[in-house]
Every structure is written in C-alpha cells, then in structure tokens.
Amino acid sequence: xxxxxxxxxxxxxxxxxxxxxxxxxxxxxxxxxxxxxxxxxxxxxxxxxxxxxxxxxxxxxxxxxxxxxxxxxxxxxxxxxxxxxxxxxxxxxxxxxxxxxxxxxxxxxxxxxxxxxxxxxxxxxxxxxxxxxxxxxxxxxxxxxxxxxxxxxxxxxxxxxxxxxxxxxxxxxxxxxxxxxxxxxxxxxxxxxxxxxxxxxxxxxxxxxxxxxxxxxxxxxxxxxxxxxxxxxxxxxxxxxxxxxxxxxxxxxxxxxxxxxxxxxxxxxxxxxxxxxxxxxxxxxxxxxxxxxxxxxxxxxxxxxxxxxxxxxxxxxxxxxxxxxxxxxxxxxx
Amino acid sequence: xxxxxxxxxxxxxxxxxxxxxxxxxxxxxxxxxxxxxxxxxxxxxxxxxxxxxxxxxxxxxxxxxxxxxxxxxxxxxxxxxxxxxxxxxxxxxxxxxxxxxxxxxxxxxxxxxxxxxxxxxxxxxxxxxxxxxxxxxxxxxxxxxxxxxxxxxxxxxxxxxxxxxxxxxxxxxxxxxxxxxxxxxxxxxxxxxxxxxxxxxxxxxxxxxxxxxxxxxxxxxxxxxxxxxxxxxxxxxxxxxxxxxxxxxxxxxxxxxxxxxxxxxxxxxxxxxxxxxxxxxxxxxxxxxxxxxxxxxxxxxxxxxxxxxxxxxxxxxxxxxxxxxxxxxxxxxx
DNA sequence: ATGAAAGCGCTAACAT
DNA sequence: ATGTTAGCGCTTTCAT
Numbered sequence: 001x002x003x004x005x006x007x008x009x010x011x012x013x014x015x016x017x018x019x020x021x022x023x024x025x026x027x028x029x030x031x032x033x034x035x036x037x038x039x040x041x042x043x044x045x046x047x048x049x050x051x052x053x054x055x056x057x058x059x060x061x062x063x064x065x066x067x068x069x070x071x072x073x074x075x076x077x078x079x080x081x082x083x084x085x086x087x088x089x090x091x092x093x094x095x096x097x098x099x100x101x102x103x104x105x106x107x108x109x110x111x112x113x114x115x116x117x118x119x120x121x122x123x124x125x126x127x128x129x130x131x132x133x134x135x136x137x138x139x140x141x142x143x144x145x146x147x148x149x150x151x152x153x154x155x156x157x158x159x160x161x162x163x164x165x166x167x168x169x170x171x172x173x174x175x176x177x178x179x180x181x182x183x184x185x186x187x188x189x190x191x192x193x194x195x196x197x198x199x200x201x202x203x204x205x206x207x208x209x210x211x212x213x214x215x216x217x218x219x220x221x222x223x224x225x226x227x228x229x230x231x232x233x234x235x236x237x238x239x240x241x242x243x244x245x246x247x248x249x250x251x252x253x254x255x256x257x258x259x260x261x262x263x264x265x266x267x268x269x270x271x272x273x274x275x276x277x278x279x280x281x282x283x284x285x286x287x288x289x290x291x292x293x294x295x296x297x298x299x300x301x302x303x304x305x306x307x308x309x310x311x312x313x314x315x316x317x318x319x320x321x322x323x324x325x326x327x328x329x330x331x332x333x334x
Numbered sequence: 335x336x337x338x339x340x341x342x343x344x345x346x347x348x349x350x351x352x353x354x355x356x357x358x359x360x361x362x363x364x365x366x367x368x369x370x371x372x373x374x375x376x377x378x379x380x381x382x383x384x385x386x387x388x389x390x391x392x393x394x395x396x397x398x399x400x401x402x403x404x405x406x407x408x409x410x411x412x413x414x415x416x417x418x419x420x421x422x423x424x425x426x427x428x429x430x431x432x433x434x435x436x437x438x439x440x441x442x443x444x445x446x447x448x449x450x451x452x453x454x455x456x457x458x459x460x461x462x463x464x465x466x467x468x469x470x471x472x473x474x475x476x477x478x479x480x481x482x483x484x485x486x487x488x489x490x491x492x493x494x495x496x497x498x499x500x501x502x503x504x505x506x507x508x509x510x511x512x513x514x515x516x517x518x519x520x521x522x523x524x525x526x527x528x529x530x531x532x533x534x535x536x537x538x539x540x541x542x543x544x545x546x547x548x549x550x551x552x553x554x555x556x557x558x559x560x561x562x563x564x565x566x567x568x569x570x571x572x573x574x575x576x577x578x579x580x581x582x583x584x585x586x587x588x589x590x591x592x593x594x595x596x597x598x599x600x601x602x603x604x605x606x607x608x609x610x611x612x613x614x615x616x617x618x619x620x621x622x623x624x625x626x627x628x629x630x631x632x633x634x635x636x637x638x639x640x641x642x643x644x645x646x647x648x649x650x651x652x653x654x655x656x657x658x659x660x661x662x663x664x665x666x667x668x
Numbered sequence: 669a670t671g672a673a674a675g676c677g678c679t680a681a682c683a684t
Numbered sequence: 685a686t687g688t689t690a691g692c693g694c695t696t697t698c699a700t
Contacts, residue, residue, distance in 0.1 A: 003477070005677060016687045021679060028680065032685060047475065049450045053396070054677035057387045057692050073412040073614075082407060085433065094447060097431050099419065113428060116383045141381065143337065225618060258620045280407075281615065284559060286592045339693060350671045355695060362696070366669060388693035391676050 004048045013042040024050060056118060065307065066114030066122040066144075068098040068107060075250065075279035076294075077125065080149070083300025084123060091304060093120075102127040108138060115142040121307040122146040145311040149303055150196055153319070160310055160317040162303050166196045169292040169324040170203020170246065171210075173274045176290070176326060177244045178211050180333050182272060186242030187218045188232065188252050200248040200276055217242065225255055232259040236271070243271060244332075250277035254285055257331065268333035278327050287330035294324055338382045347376040358384060390452060399641065400448030400456040400478075402432040402441060409584065409613035410628075411459065414483070417634025418457060425638060427454075436461040442472060449476040455641040456480040479645040483637055484530055487653070494644055494651040496637050500530045503626040503658040504537020504580070505544075507608045510624070510660060511578045512545050514667050516606060520576030521552045522566065522586050534582040534610055551576065559589055566593040570605070577605060578666075584611035588619055591665065602667035612661050621664035628658055 010017040015035055022031045023039045031039070042048070056062035067084055069077040081097060088095045096119060098110030107127065114122055122144050139146045139159055148161035177185050187204045190197055205215040219235050221228040232255065235241065247253035253275030257267055265271050267287055275282050278293030302320055309317045328334050344351040349369060356365045357373045365373070376382070390396040401418050403411040415431060422429045430453060432444030441461065448456055456478050473480040473493055482495035511519050521538045524531055539549040553569050555562040566589065569575065581587035587609030591601055599605050601621055609616050612627030636654055643651045662668050 003677085007677085017678085018680080018688080019686060022686085025679080030685070035685080049446065051391070051452060051677050052447075052450045053387050053391045053452045054692090055679075057385070057391055057676090057694090058678045058680085060692070062387070072406065073409075073416060075407075078407040078412070082433070094430075094451075096428075099416070112383065113386075116386045117428070118385060118387045255618070258618070261620060284589070284592070286595060337693090341693085351694085352672080352696080353670060356670090359695080364669070369669080385693050388676090389695075391678085391692090392694045392696085394676075 003051070004046045006048070006050070008046055009039065009042045009048050012046060013038040015039065060118075062118050062120050063092060064094045064096055064117070064119045065304075066096045066098065066110070066117075066119040067124075068100055068110050068114070068122065069125040070100050070102045070127040072097060072099050075281055076277050079279055079294070079296045080125065080299065083296040084303055085300075086297065087300040087304045093304075100127055111138060111142055115144045119144060121311055123149055123303055123307060125149045126151050145307060147303060147307045147310060149299075158316050160306055160319055162299065162306050162320045162322070164196065164294055164299070164322050165324050166199035167203040167206070169276060169326075170200040170205075170248070171207040172203075172324075172326050173246050173276070173290075173292060174204045174207035175211075176328075176332060177246065177272055177274065178207070178213075180244070180272065182244035183213060184240070184242045185213065185217065185244045185246060186235070187246050187248070188256055189218060189220055189248040190252070191220050191222070197248045204246045204248075221252070225251075228252065228255050229259040229262075232256050233263050236260060236263060236265060245271065245273045247273065247275050250275035250279055250282040250289060250291055253289055253291065253331075254281060257285055257289070268331055272333050273331045275331075282327075283329070285331075290329045290332035290334065291327050292324050293327040295322055298322055337385070338380045340382070340384070342380055343373065343376045343382045346380060347372040349373065394452075396452050396454050397426060398428045398430060398451070398453045399638075400430045400432065400444070400451075400453040401458075402434055402444045402448070402456065403459040404434050404436045404461040406431060406433050409615055410611050413613050413628070413630045414459065414633065417630040418637055419634075420631065421634040421638045427638075434461055445472060445476055449478045453478060455645055457483050457637055457641060459483045460485050479641060481637060481641045481644055483633075492650050494640055494653055496633065496640050496654045496656070498530065498628055498633070498656050499658050500533035501537040501540070503610060503660075504534040504539075504582070505541040506537075506658075506660050507580050507610070507624075507626060508538045508541035509545075510662075510666060511580065511606055511608065512541070512547075514578070514606065516578035517547060518574070518576045519547065519551065519578045519580060520569070521580050521582070522590055523552060523554055523582040524586070525554050525556070531582045538580045538582075555586070559585075562586065562589050563593040563596075566590045567597055570594060570597060570599060579605065579607045581607065581609050584609035584613055584616040584623065584625055587623055587625065587665075588615060591619055591623070602665055606667050607665045609665075616661075617663070619665075624663045624666035624668065625661050626658050627661040629656055632656055 006017045006020045009020045020039055022029050023036050072081050085095050100107035153159035153161040187201055189201045192198050208215040221231050245256050247256055253273050257273050260267055260271050267273055275289045275291035278291045282289040282291050299322055340351045340354045343354045354373055356363050357370050406415050419429050434441035487493035487495040521535055523535045526532050542549040555565050579590050581590055587607050591607050594601055594605050601607055609623045609625035612625045616623040616625050633656055
C-alpha cells in the first residue's frame with residue numbers, strides 16, 4: 001500500500017509539486033483559481049494526506065506540544081490534561097502526553113523523547129517527590145521551550161511557570177469552617193516538603209494563626225489509601241479528635257469521609273470535611289464535598305499562551321497565578 | 335539555540351556522518367571500537383539527540399502508535415490507556431493518545447491526524463453511540479495497520495479486534511447473586527444497542543433465563559449522573575423494587591450505591607449491588623464493590639501484539655477474546 | 669572499516 | 685502564476 005505523495009497529486013493535476021504546496025498552505029504564493037480547483041480535485045480523488053513528518057522536518061515546526069504529568073489517571077491531572085488538549089486543539093496543535101508515574105527517570109525519558117520528536121514546546125507537571133535533587137537543568141538542556149505547570153520553576157532556572165492560588169485556597173477553606181463555628185480544625189495532608197499541596201497546608205496554617213487557633217493540628221498520611229483511612233480513624237477516635245478536617249486534596253477528603261462514616265460518624269453533623277480540587281468524584285460522594293475548584297479551562301489556555309510567549313521571546317516570561325474558588329456543597333455543614 | 339546534528343558529531347569525532355549512524359543504530363555495518371568510542375564521546379559532549387522526525391521520514395518507521403479512546407478520564411479507558419502505554423513502552427514505542435469525546439467527527443479527525451503523522455499503527459476504541467452509520471471504511475482508508483479494541487470490528491471490514499468476555503462476565507455476576515439467594519435481580523444499564531455494555535446486559539439476561547427468572551427486569555438510564563440516581567431511587571421506591579442490582583459498569587453501580595444509601599437502604603443488607611470493571615473507585619466505595627475485573631495488563635500487551643501481527647501479515651488476523659474474573663468484595667453480601 | 673552520495677516528502681527561495 | 689531547485693536530518697547503498 002504505497003503512500004500518495006505530493007508528486008502524484010501534481011502529476012494528476014498537471015502542475016508542479018510546488019503549486020500543490022501553495023494550495024495546501026494557502027501560500028506563501030498565490031494560485032490561480034482554476035489550478036487550485038484542479039489540485040483540490042486531485043487531492044480528493046487520490047485521498048492524498050500530507051506527510052506531517054516531512055512537513056515538520058522541512059519547516060522546523062511540528063505544531064505538536066508535549067505534556068508530561070505524573071499520572072493522568074488522577075482526577076486533577078485528568079482535568080488538567082483535558083484542558084490543555086482542548087486549548088491545543090483550538091490552536092491547531094496536537095498534544096503528546098507522557099505519564100511520568102511520579103518517577104524522575106521516567107520523566108526525563110519522556111522529556112528527551114519529546115524533545116527528539118521535535119515538539120515545538122513542552123508543558124511539565126513535575127512529580128512532587130525528590131524535590132531538590134538534579135533540579136532545573138533538565139528542561140533547559142532540552143533546547144525546547146518549556147513551561148512548568150502547577151509548580152514553581154526551580155529557582156535558578158529562569159523558567160516560567162503557571163500556578164494555582166493554592167495558599168489562598170487553603171485559607172479560604174479554613175476561614176469558611178471557622179465561620180461555621182468550628183475551632184478544632186485539623187489539616188489532613190501528604191508528606192511533601194513543598195509544592196502545591198504544601199502551599200495548601202500553609203494556607204490552612206495561616207488562617208488558623210490568624211484566628212488564634214492551633215496551626216500544628218496536622219495529620220500527615222502516607223500515599224496508600226488503606227493506611228490513610230486507618231490513620232484517619234485513629235485520629236477521629238483518639239483523645240483529641242478534630243471537629244472539622246481540611247484535606248489538601250479531594251482524594252484525601254473522600255478517604256476521610258468514608259473513614260468517618262465507617263466508624264459511625266455523620267458528616268457534616270459530627271464532623272465537617274472539606275477537600276481541594278473540585279474534580280468529578282468530589283461532587284458525587286455522599287454528602288457531596290465542599291472543596292476548592294480549579295479553573296481548568298483557563299489554566300489550559302494560559303499554559304498554552306505562556307508557552308507561546310516563551311517560544312517567541314528570548315527574555316524571561318513572568319509567572320502566572322490563577323485564582324481558585326470555593327465550591328460550597330454539603331460536607332461543610334452548609 | 336541551534337540543533338546539534340549528526341554532522342557536528344561527525345566533525346568532532348573526526349569521522350563521517352554515516353559512521354555516527356552506524357554507532358547509533360548498532361548497524362547495519364560494523365564500526366571499529368576506537369572509532370565508536372570517539373563517536374560516543376562526541377555525542378556526549380555535544381549533547382546530541384537524534385532527530386526522530388528525520389529518522390522516521392527516512393526509514394519509514396516511526397516507532398509510534400496511535401491510540402484513540404472516547405474519554406481517557408473515564409476509569410475504564412484510563413486503565414486501558416495505561417496498559418497500552420506500558421506495553422508500548424516495553425516494546426520501545428511511543429503512544430500518541432487522542433480523546434474522541436464520544437464524537438464520531440472528532441474520532442475521525444484524530445485518526446487522520448495520526449495517519450498523517452505516520453504512526454506505525456492505530457488502536458481504536460470506538461465510541462458506542464452512532465453504531466451503524468459510516469461504519470468500517472474509515473480505518474481501512476487510512477492506509478495504516480489498525481486494531482479495534484473492546485469492540486467487535488465492523489462486519490465487512492476484515493479488521494481485527496481484541497475484546498473482553500463481557501457476556502461471560504454478566505452471567506458470572508448474575509449467577510453469583512443467584513447463589514446468594516437473590517431472585518429479583520435487576521439490570522441497570524445504558525441505552526447502547528450493541529457493544530460491550532450491551533453484551534454485559536445480554537450475559538445477565540442469559541443467566542436470568544437459565545435460572546427461570548425474569549430477563550426483562552431492566553432499568554435503562556441516560557448518560558447524566560444526576561438523573562441516573564433519581565431513576566434508581568424511583569425504581570427502589572417503586573412497587574416492584576429489585577433486591578439486587580447488576581450494573582453494566584462500575585460508575586453506574588457506584589451511583590446506584592449512593593442512591594440507595596440516600597434513601598436509607600443498607601447495602602448489602604437491604605440491597606445487593608454489583609458492578610463491572612474493577613477499576614480504582616470500585617474498591618474505595620463503602621461498601622467496596624463486588625465487580626468484574628479486567629486483565630488490563632494482558633489486554634494492553636495483546637493489543638500491541640495483535641497490531642504487530644496485522645502489520646506483518648497481509649492476510650487477516652483472528653480476533654482475541656480475553657477472559658474476565660469476578661472480584662468478590664462486600665456489596666454483594668459476601 | 670569507512671567515506672560519498674542518493675533520497676524519504678516536504679517548504680520556500682530562486683527562477684522565469 | 686507557476687516551474688525548478690536546494691535543502692531539513694537522517695538511513696542505507698554504493699563505492700573504496
């Protein structure tokens with residue numbers, strides 16, 4: 001099954017290969033209407049489809065961007081990926097997705113693969129673990145414009161990032177619970193020493209301090225869901241149980257919710273629980289989760305715009321921080 | 335920021351560009367050990383990364399396969415995508431993912447994009463809706479080896495598919511509930527007139543008939559989660575409520591679960607609920623869901639192997655059906 | 669064992 | 685308005 005080339009089209013249309021290009025690209029030079037029609041007919045009858053590899057090789061632009069995330073099956077990343085895809089599609093670009101599986105080596109492998117596929121830019125959501133090691137240099141080495149997503153760019157890298165207002169979100173949630181009359185507001189979080197989840201916890205702590213409440217009332221859990229639930233149960237049945245929980249991610253909140261229900265606690269009656277993320281599952285729990293929603297569509301658009309600026313300008317592009325908003329549902333007691 | 339080319343490496347290593355290729359590809363011709371080392375050093379110091387576009391253009395193989403699914407954020411597809419990625423990665427291939435969003439036009443657009451990017455093969459999970467329209471021809475037209483996943487290939491297409499034993503799974507679930515003593519076993523399903531979900535419902539019906547139970551005790555719901563729950567509630571509170579529900583997908587089962595709980599029913603005490611899929615969320619509901627698990631890893635591997643056979647052999651490759659297994663948890667009453 | 673050279677299918681500058 | 689031609693960076697067949 002031979003590939004149909006531009007030559008074949010030209011032959012059938014009785015013209016030169018160049019003209020076929022001009023028709024396909026609407027330029028860079030004009031084509032007589034009659035010729036254009038002959039060419040279009042030839043394309044149609046032959047079922048000609050331009051070889052994008054050749055096109056990209058020649059023109060040095062692939063109209064393809066790379067997106068690397070830790071795990072696109074986690075709700076947050078799922079939505080993020082979708083948003084980027086939509087924005088890219090609208091801009092006529094294709095997205096190549098890579099899952100780093102929270103593994104630095106895998107991440108690097110993908111970055112190199114993408115770079116060698118000549119993507120025109122890379123969007124990277126770094127995994128949160130292994131923060132301060134072989135930082136920054138990686139993206140710069142690639143020789144491809146890149147933007148960090150959901151994570152501050154490494155200090156010395158000069159790279160740009162697009163972020164969400166995590167700190168502000170953490171405070172907002174906490175203030176909402178305080179307004180509900182809660183005082184023993186615990187923070188349920190992972191163990192990351194920095195990054196978005198850390199910022200959320202910081203936001204909680206800031207709001208606690210501002211209300212003269214205890215900013216060290218924290219439960220740090222592992223990554224495994226089963227042990228998380230056991231830890232939460234122990235906390236709730238311990239000597240000083242919280243009367244409200246701010247979880248730094250929806251998944252964590254959902255785990256806390258079911259853990260509480262397993263030991264007979266009513267939510268929000270006995271315990272208020274709020275999450276962070278606003279992705280699908282949070283709306284379908286019982287009770288539905290009060291949480292912080294992310295403007296994913298804006299995020300995707302902004303990520304692409306920022307990448308475009310980075311591509312054009314040699315000098316550094318400023319970071320962007322997108323605002324987040326409180327989604328009030330039932331689990332807070334509203 | 336100039337791209338480092340094979341020329342540059344050759345110059346630095348004091349050899350010809352061809353030799354650089356021989357080193358990179360371990361062939362097709364031998365290279366003297368000393369030369370090889372000089373070349374590798376040059377590659378290292380220059381940070382040379384072969385241009386995959388040029389390589390693919392020249393060698394007519396891209397080592398890249400396309401995967402099109404309706405929505406990679408749905409748990410089932412998420413796992414499927416992951417499995418394919420793993421299998422592809424193991425085989426040294428890259429996966430280009432496209433989400434058709436259950437839209438036939440979008441699906442076609444992706445298929446054409448992928449074909450024109452010269453992928454070496456395409457794996458397609460068709461959306462279930464709009465079954466019998468412009469069938470089959472699409473994949474054949476592309477001139478790219480392709481395999482249908484999770485869906486029988488259109489009758490006249492001669493294309494190969496890799497499937498799961500959906501019918502068998504539906505029966506297995508139903509037989510399990512019958513063994514629990516249930517008789518009023520309802521089937522909760524979508525509206526698809528064929529495809530995997532339809533096969534599951536058929537499996538349920540077959541098991542019902544085999545036990546001389548009513549094989550028309552079905553609730554068909556829309557796609558929207560809210561209305562699904564309302565319909566389920568109405569069913570459970572109606573004149574002839576089921577005492578067990580076989581849902582044709584985990585998501586549906588989860589909705590039924592929370593709908594039942596909202597109206598005060600205890601699961602599995604008052605009502606047994608079983609799902610189909612065995613993806614993450616089904617394990618983390620309360621009670622955890624008894625369901626049909628899919629051998630995703632095998633599925634991914636088999637999909638890739640099948641694609642490879644299709645690539646080599648001109649004649650038709652037979653379909654594959656993978657077995658599924660019952661995952662017994664709590665929601666059935668076990 | 670290695671160098672030179674011919675393309676892969678395309679774009680875009682050079683021609684007319 | 686259109687034809688001719690020189691590459692993009694690579695693989696691979698000719699040469700030697």
